[in-house]
Amino acid sequence: MRIPILKLHEYLLITIQVELDDQTALQFQEDLLNKIHDTGAKGVVIDLTSVDMIDSFIAKVLGDVVRMSKLMGAQVVLTGIQPAVAITLIDLGISMREVPTALDLEQGLDKLQLELEG
Amino acid sequence: MDIQSCVEVCNEWDIVSARQLGRNMAKELGFGNVDQARITTAISELARNIYLYAGSGKICLEPVEQMGRKGLRIIAVDNGPGIRDIRKVMEDGYTTSGGLGAGLPGVKRLMDEFTIDSTINSGTEILATKWLR
Amino acid sequence: MNAAIIDMILNKRMEIDGLWSEEIADYKSTNRAITPYMREQLNNEFLSLLFNHISQGDISADGTLERFFDKVLRANMPLEYLTQGLQSFRRIVLEIITEEDIQKDAAFETYREVDRWMDPILNSVVENSSRLWERTVSIQKSALLELSAPLIPVFQHISVMPLIGTIDTERAKLIMENLLEGVIQYRSQVVLIDITGVPVVDTMVAHHIIQAADAVRLLGSTCILVGIRPEIAQTIVSLGIDLSLFPTKSTLQKGMAKALEITNQQIVNEK
Numbered sequence: 001m002r003i004p005i006l007k008l009h010e011y012l013l014i015t016i017q018v019e020l021d022d023q024t025a026l027q028f029q030e031d032l033l034n035k036i037h038d039t040g041a042k043g044v045v046i047d048l049t050s051v052d053m054i055d056s057f058i059a060k061v062l063g064d065v066v067r068m069s070k071l072m073g074a075q076v077v078l079t080g081i082q083p084a085v086a087i088t089l090i091d092l093g094i095s096m097r098e099v100p101t102a103l104d105l106e107q108g109l110d111k112l113q114l115e116l117e118g
Numbered sequence: 119m120d121i122q123s124c125v126e127v128c129n130e131w132d133i134v135s136a137r138q139l140g141r142n143m144a145k146e147l148g149f150g151n152v153d154q155a156r157i158t159t160a161i162s163e164l165a166r167n168i169y170l171y172a173g174s175g176k177i178c179l180e181p182v183e184q185m186g187r188k189g190l191r192i193i194a195v196d197n198g199p200g201i202r203d204i205r206k207v208m209e210d211g212y213t214t215s216g217g218l219g220a221g222l223p224g225v226k227r228l229m230d231e232f233t234i235d236s237t238i239n240s241g242t243e244i245l246a247t248k249w250l251r
Numbered sequence: 252m253n254a255a256i257i258d259m260i261l262n263k264r265m266e267i268d269g270l271w272s273e274e275i276a277d278y279k280s281t282n283r284a285i286t287p288y289m290r291e292q293l294n295n296e297f298l299s300l301l302f303n304h305i306s307q308g309d310i311s312a313d314g315t316l317e318r319f320f321d322k323v324l325r326a327n328m329p330l331e332y333l334t335q336g337l338q339s340f341r342r343i344v345l346e347i348i349t350e351e352d353i354q355k356d357a358a359f360e361t362y363r364e365v366d367r368w369m370d371p372i373l374n375s376v377v378e379n380s381s382r383l384w385e386r387t388v389s390i391q392k393s394a395l396l397e398l399s400a401p402l403i404p405v406f407q408h409i410s411v412m413p414l415i416g417t418i419d420t421e422r423a424k425l426i427m428e429n430l431l432e433g434v435i436q437y438r439s440q441v442v443l444i445d446i447t448g449v450p451v452v453d454t455m456v457a458h459h460i461i462q463a464a465d466a467v468r469l470l471g472s473t474c475i476l477v478g479i480r481p482e483i484a485q486t487i488v489s490l491g492i493d494l495s496l497f498p499t500k501s502t503l504q505k506g507m508a509k510a511l512e513i514t515n516q517q518i519v520n521e522k
């Protein structure tokens with residue numbers, strides 16, 4: 001299973017709409033880094049609106065993706081994290097304070113624009 | 119559905135099956151959206167630990183009732199290496215695999231009741247229960 | 252019950268009615284909307300229930316009583332109306348029976364019978380009212396829990412959650428859920444959590460607030476903590492609680508100014 005990565009100008013957009021198993025998550029990490037390398041994208045929005053569970057493994061993969069992308073010069077914003085998912089992450093003790101977030105795709109793009117300009 | 123439902127955990131896909139079973143049972147028992155996510159996440163953590171550290175084992179789920187309260191119990195059993203220092207693995211951030219070390223202490227907070235019973239070279243059994251609010 | 256006694260009681264219905272209505276005339280509803288006419292209706296219904304209980308046998312099990320009690324309590328009549336109504340009825344019935352010329356042991360037997368005959372009704376009153384009480388308490392408890400943490404949308408993208416009262420773990424969970432659902436519902440980019448009404452901020456309360464702020468941030472919104480009184484600032488620092496991770500302001504006004512700044516909005520005076 002592969003998660004599609006869309007390119008929009010200098011940004012990459014990903015909407016995760018499948019149940020994330022470990023393999024899919026790791027494959028996604030690899031695909032995204034390659035895509036950043038190939039396109040020179042400056043920003044990435046990962047939309048999690050349809051994701052109904054994030055456990056410690058997926059949280060780690062997402063956190064790693066953000067840090068790795070940054071090393072390659074791309075800023076990542078996570079969007080659409082659902083209330084129930086946020087609450088379980090907090091229960092797990094994972095607050096991802098260093099990861100930028102936004103309410104939805106549109107605001108995620110706004111945020112990228114702001115951060116890349118400023 | 120008063121009986122246990124079990125999922126054998128031997129590979130990564132079984133982790134997904136276990137949490138899907140958990141989500142369905144939690145929904146059927148009438149747990150709200152947030153508690154469904156808590157239960158599903160706890161199962162995912164326990165199943166992945168079995169897969170990573172014991173190689174194989176099983177996750178069983180059973181509806182429970184006590185003093186008029188209804189709930190769902192997760193039973194995670196394996197015949198793996200066991201846990202030497204239980205206090206240590208219950209600390210936030212303790213990991214032997216480069217993980218976040220959030221799994222076990224997290225499961226304890228996600229659920230209402232949590233017990234862990236482990237014998238070196240023989241295996242680990244974890245019980246975790248969530249009560250309907 | 253002895254058929255002769257039943258007949259005797261039924262024959263004296265008018266007399267019993269008069270004495271009884273007089274005795275319970277003092278019990279009034281706290282609800283002004285209950286008119287004297289409605290009161291009289293209630294009395295009539297009460298009395299005919301009791302007479303039915305005599306003439307047709309035990310009615311404590313068929314639901315008739317429950318329905319009547321429910322009606323009485325919903326009319327805001329005091330519980331004493333029921334208990335005194337029953338006791339007066341018993342006393343009057345006994346007086347009337349013993350006025351008749353009967354032998355001593357027959358009188359004794361009658362006493363016992365009347366008592367036994369009243370028991371199921373009294374039990375049912377107690378049972379019903381305690382059940383009603385429990386239900387009321389639990390409804391009020393959950394209503395209080397939910398009402399006490401509303402998220403109020405104030406301006407576009409800005410909401411306020413005023414917290415009032417002590418925060419325990421159960422309430423903290425509820426507050427968190429309301430807060431997050433509200434953020435999604437109103438698409439709030441900034442949420443002001445106002446703790447002016449929280450009497451004590453100890454490590455536990457601070458921990459809950461930090462968790463809520465972290466969760467809000469995960470959704471993609473920003474939390475500003477406002478209403479930090481001097482003594483709360485003192486306890487927070489002396490307990491070594493780190494609130495530096497998100498913006499805090501002393502008052503709601505200052506927090507609102509910050510929120511408007513974050514969301515790129517301004518309040519303008521139109522001349």
Ligand SMILES: Nc1ncnc2c1ncn2[C@@H]1O[C@H](COP(=O)(O)OP(=O)(O)OP(=O)(O)O)[C@@H](O)[C@H]1O
Nearest residue numbers: 056167171200207213214217218219220221222242
């Ligand atoms: N079933 C088990 N059998 C043996 N050891 C276990 C088992 N479950 C957990 N452990 C040990 O306990 C440690 C802590 O587990 P925990 O789930 O809290 O964190 P993690 O798995 O290392 O990381 P994370 O769950 O955050 O990805 C593990 O690193 C492992 O050493």
Ligand SMILES: [Mg+2]
Nearest residue numbers: 163167221222
């Ligand atoms: Mg783990």
